[in-house]
Amino acid sequence: MTDAPPIIQLDHVSKIYGGVRAVDDVSLSVAHGTFLAIIGPSGCGKSTTIRLINRLIEHDEGSIRISGEEIRSFREETLRRRMGYVIQSGGLFPHWTVERNIATVPVLLGWKPERIRDRVTELLALLQLDANRFRKAYPHRLSGGQQQRVGIARALAADPDVLLMDEPFSALDPITRNALQASLARIHKETGKTIVFVTHDMDEALRLATQVAVMDRGHIVQLGTPRELLHAPANDFVRGFLGAEDRGLRLLAIETAASRMRPVNGLAAETPAIAAGSDLRQALSEMLATGQHALRVEEAGRVVGELYLDDLVRL
Amino acid sequence: MRILRGPLPWLLLLLVVATVGMPATKPLFHAMFPALDRPMYEQDSFTALMLAHLWLAGVASLVATIVGVALGIFVTRPAGAEFRGMVETVAAMGQTFPPVAVLAIAVPVMGFGESPALIALALYGLLPIVRNTITGIETVPADTREAALGIGMSRFQMLARIELPLAAPIIVAGIRTSVIVNVGTAAIASTVGAKTLGSPIILGLSGSNTAYVLQGAILLALLAILLDVAFERLAMWLGGWRRPA
Numbered sequence: 001m002t003d004a005p006p007i008i009q010l011d012h013v014s015k016i017y018g019g020v021r022a023v024d025d026v027s028l029s030v031a032h033g034t035f036l037a038i039i040g041p042s043g044c045g046k047s048t049t050i051r052l053i054n055r056l057i058e059h060d061e062g063s064i065r066i067s068g069e070e071i072r073s074f075r076e077e078t079l080r081r082r083m084g085y086v087i088q089s090g091g092l093f094p095h096w097t098v099e100r101n102i103a104t105v106p107v108l109l110g111w112k113p114e115r116i117r118d119r120v121t122e123l124l125a126l127l128q129l130d131a132n133r134f135r136k137a138y139p140h141r142l143s144g145g146q147q148q149r150v151g152i153a154r155a156l157a158a159d160p161d162v163l164l165m166d167e168p169f170s171a172l173d174p175i176t177r178n179a180l181q182a183s184l185a186r187i188h189k190e191t192g193k194t195i196v197f198v199t200h201d202m203d204e205a206l207r208l209a210t211q212v213a214v215m216d217r218g219h220i221v222q223l224g225t226p227r228e229l230l231h232a233p234a235n236d237f238v239r240g241f242l243g244a245e246d247r248g249l250r251l252l253a254i255e256t257a258a259s260r261m262r263p264v265n266g267l268a269a270e271t272p273a274i275a276a277g278s279d280l281r282q283a284l285s286e287m288l289a290t291g292q293h294a295l296r297v298e299e300a301g302r303v304v305g306e307l308y309l310d311d312l313v314r315l
Numbered sequence: 316m317r318i319l320r321g322p323l324p325w326l327l328l329l330l331v332v333a334t335v336g337m338p339a340t341k342p343l344f345h346a347m348f349p350a351l352d353r354p355m356y357e358q359d360s361f362t363a364l365m366l367a368h369l370w371l372a373g374v375a376s377l378v379a380t381i382v383g384v385a386l387g388i389f390v391t392r393p394a395g396a397e398f399r400g401m402v403e404t405v406a407a408m409g410q411t412f413p414p415v416a417v418l419a420i421a422v423p424v425m426g427f428g429e430s431p432a433l434i435a436l437a438l439y440g441l442l443p444i445v446r447n448t449i450t451g452i453e454t455v456p457a458d459t460r461e462a463a464l465g466i467g468m469s470r471f472q473m474l475a476r477i478e479l480p481l482a483a484p485i486i487v488a489g490i491r492t493s494v495i496v497n498v499g500t501a502a503i504a505s506t507v508g509a510k511t512l513g514s515p516i517i518l519g520l521s522g523s524n525t526a527y528v529l530q531g532a533i534l535l536a537l538l539a540i541l542l543d544v545a546f547e548r549l550a551m552w553l554g555g556w557r558r559p560a
Contacts, residue, residue, distance in 0.1 A: 056465055081467035091462025095480050095556045105466055138556050154466065164465075 005068035007032045007161060007194045008053060013062035014218075015048055022048045023059070024218035030211075035188050035195045037205035039241070040215035046198045049215070050164050053196065054080050067161070081105055084155025084163040088170050090147040092139040098124075098150050099135045105158040123153040126187060145176035149183070156191075165197045169204065181208060202242060206230070206254055214238050226254045252280035252312060260312070261297045261305030273298045276305070280312055323548060326541045334534055337361045344526045354526040356515040365534060368511040371429060372501040375436030376494045383441050383493070384486060387448025388474065402445060410442040414500045418507050432504030439500060440493035447489025451482025484554045491546035498539050502531070512538070 008030040015023040023045040030036050038046040051057040053064060055076050064071045071079055092101050099120050100107075106116045124131045127149040139147055148168060155163055168184075169177045185208055188195055199205050205212050206226040213223045214237075222234035230251045233239040242250060258276040272290045274283055276299040283295055287309060297305040338361070344354035386406070390399035414435050421431030455478050463473040479486075502513025512535045519527025 054465060056461065077467045077469050079467075080465060085462070085465035087458055087462055087465065089456075089458045091456075091458040091465075093459060093463070093477055093481075104468075108467060108472065140557070151462075 004032065005065070006030055007034075007067055008196065009065045009068075010049075010052075011063045011065075013049075013052060013059050013064055015045075015052060015057060016060050021218050023052065025062070026218070026220055027062075028213065028220065028223070030194060030196065032194055033192045035197065035208060035210045036213060037197045037199055037209035037211070038213045038215060039199055039202060039205045041200065041241075044215040045218040046200075046215050047166055050166055050196055050198050053162075054083050054085060054164055077108075081109065081158060082160050082162070084152075084157075084160045086148075086151050086155045086163070086165040086168045088167045090139075090144075090151040092147055092150055092154075094139050097136050097138055098129075098142070101139065101150055102153045102157050104154055109158055119157060120153075123156060126156070126190075127153045128183060129153070143176070144172055145180060148172065148180060152184070152187075156187075156193075161194065163193050163195045165195065167198055167200070170199070170201070177204075184208060203250070203253065206250055214241060227251075230254070249281055249284075252284055255280050257283050257295075257297050257307050258299070258305070261307045262311070263305060264303055265306055267294055267296050267306050271296050273303070274307075275299065283307055284309075284312055321544075321548065323541075323544055326537070326544060330534070330537045330541055333537060334361050334365045337530060337534070344530075348526045351524060351526055354524075356518070356527045356530050358518070359510060359514065361530070361534060364510060364512050364514060364531075365538070367509070368498075368501055368513075368535075368538070371432060371504060371509060371511055372436065372494070372497045375433050375501070376440055376490070376497050378433075378437040379440035379444055379493050379497070380490050382437070383444025383489070384448050386441075387445050387452065387486075388479075391449055391452045392470075399449070403449070406442040406445040409438040412439075414439050415503055415506075418504065422507050427508035429504075429509045431507055432501070432509045436497045436500055436504070440497045443489040443492040443496075444486070445489075447485050447492075448482065451485030451489075452478050454485065455481045484550055487546065487550055487553060491543070491550070494542055494546070495539055498542060499535070502535060 006029040008028070010026055010028040013023060013026045014021055026045075026049060028036075038049060040046045048057060052059045053066075053071070055071060066074075066079070066082070074082075093104070096104075099117075102120045102123055103116045106119060111119075120135070121131055124134060129146065129149055134142070134146070134150075139150070142150065151168070152163075152165075155165075169180050172180065181204060184195075187193070188208075197205075197208065206229075209226060211223065212226055212229055214221045214229070214234075216237050222229060222238050224232075229238065230242060230247060233242055233247075239247075256276065257274055257278050257280060260280060261276070271294060272286055272292055273296040274286055276297050286295060287293065293309045295307045296303050297307050338355060338357070341355040344351075348354045383406075386402050389395040390402050417435035417438060418431055421434050425431045425434070459477060459481070460473065463477045464470075468476065501509075501511050502516060505511045505513035505517050512531050515527040515531035516535075519525065519529075519531065
């Protein structure tokens with residue numbers, strides 16, 4: 001890493017509502033390209049924290065800096081146009097087409113029409129939305145998942161440094177949520193954007209994030225990688241939030257079959273196979289469902305390795 | 316020509332023909348009211364009355380719209396929120412007074428003529444516009460507002476690009492109510508000396524000349540229907556994005 005300042009830096013930040021410290025002495029440093037999930041129960045201050053960063057709420061104590069610059073040195077609008085913002089309901093503008101919605105910030109920034117058009121085309125492709133079908137559609141014609149895809153495209157439109165997301169997938173059904181999580185993981189990989197993502201769903205946080213901050217009553221209780229959290233929860237609160245009885249399964253869920261497989265050693269061709277990118281929890285599930293101790297691991301239709309039950313159990 | 320398919324251009328044509336051609340129907344009114352010596356109102360031309368009526372109701376509605384929308388916007392801003400109760404009360408009072416009473420009070424102060432009528436009508440038309448502007452802006456969902464600010468619109472940009480366009484159908488419904496009421500009430504303004512389509516009606520009523528009443532009333536009714544249809548059109552156009560594709 002370089003010596004560049006962290007893209008987002010919170011130092012001893014507090015927000016007080018009528019004597020209650022909704023966010024209490026939070027310090028946080030987010031390096032460029034991090035996918036940070038802030039997780040905690042309702043009312044723990046996670047949504048307040050994300051709004052402090054784009055100044056939808058002003059903090060009372062401490063300092064918040066973006067790439068080393070105090071956020072209050074910017075005009076609010078300038079600051080927010082540098083950060084994409086996605087909310088739970090999508091918040092699309094109902095009287096504007098998908099194209100106009102996505103173009104919101106570029107239009108505010110005065111981009112040329114052809115540049116905006118090209119950018120919208122690019123983003124529709126990135127979010128896997130068919131341009132012919134959706135470009136001129138109004139939001140009420142879209143499903144919840146499609147609306148949220150447009151919401152993410154709108155947030156990314158002006159290529160912001162940071163993407164702030166407030167429980168973006170909480171209102172979606174499990175299948176749609178799963179598809180959007182996969183899309184977001186891909187977008188994070190492809191664009192290298194710094195993402196701050198608020199959620200109350202631990203599986204979602206562990207699946208997507210490179211860093212997880214667990215909050216409780218305004219404090220950050222633990223900050224670490226998904227692996228660090230699962231191996232060494234800081235206290236009972238974090239352990240409880242990780243789901244005491246699911247912790248082992250969640251550990252399996254953050255590693256891929258490819259990471260634990262052995263070289264090909266002649267497993268019978270009728271042995272069930274799974275994709276190399278599947279996580280170990282899916283592998284275990286497949287073993288349980290088929291009654292096998294071993295699976296073949298496939299990538300692009302080729303067998304690339306073998307995975308045994310013993311491989312899953314080892315820490 | 317899509318516009319020709321609706322009733323709007325035909326109504327307009329009918330209104331113009333009826334206004335300009337009213338004197339030509341004199342024989343008809345002679346036949347209908349044989350007892351009357353003069354069954355056709357001829358003190359002023361109907362075209363002049365129609366234009367004066369439109370001017371009076373139009374200016375009053377324009378003033379009511381500008382003031383009403385501005386007040387509605389003001390009291391839904393954080394800075395104006397504390398004036399909201401007062402504005403709503405005053406606007407409601409404006410409508411509680413019968414327009415005739417407002418006219419009666421205005422005349423001693425301002426004299427006979429158009430001015431007291433304008434004041435009375437503008438005041439009377441204010442309430443539906445203020446009320447609907449407030450309601451319209453308040454029906455914009457909180458998350459739409461949060462998204463607008465959150466992605467970097469200024470408060471003014473949010474008002475101009477999001478809140479007002481989304482509130483427009485409701486605001487226009489308020490203006491429609493106000494205009495229709497004003498067009499009808501403007502007729503009463505001829506009691507204080509303003510020339511309107513009410514002039515033949517008032518004169519006819521006081522002189523037991525049913526033909527005069529009929530002539531004024533026909534034109535007034537046509538005008539009200541035309542405006543109502545025109546607003547219907549405008550509302551459909553404003554809410555176009557709601558229609559299924």
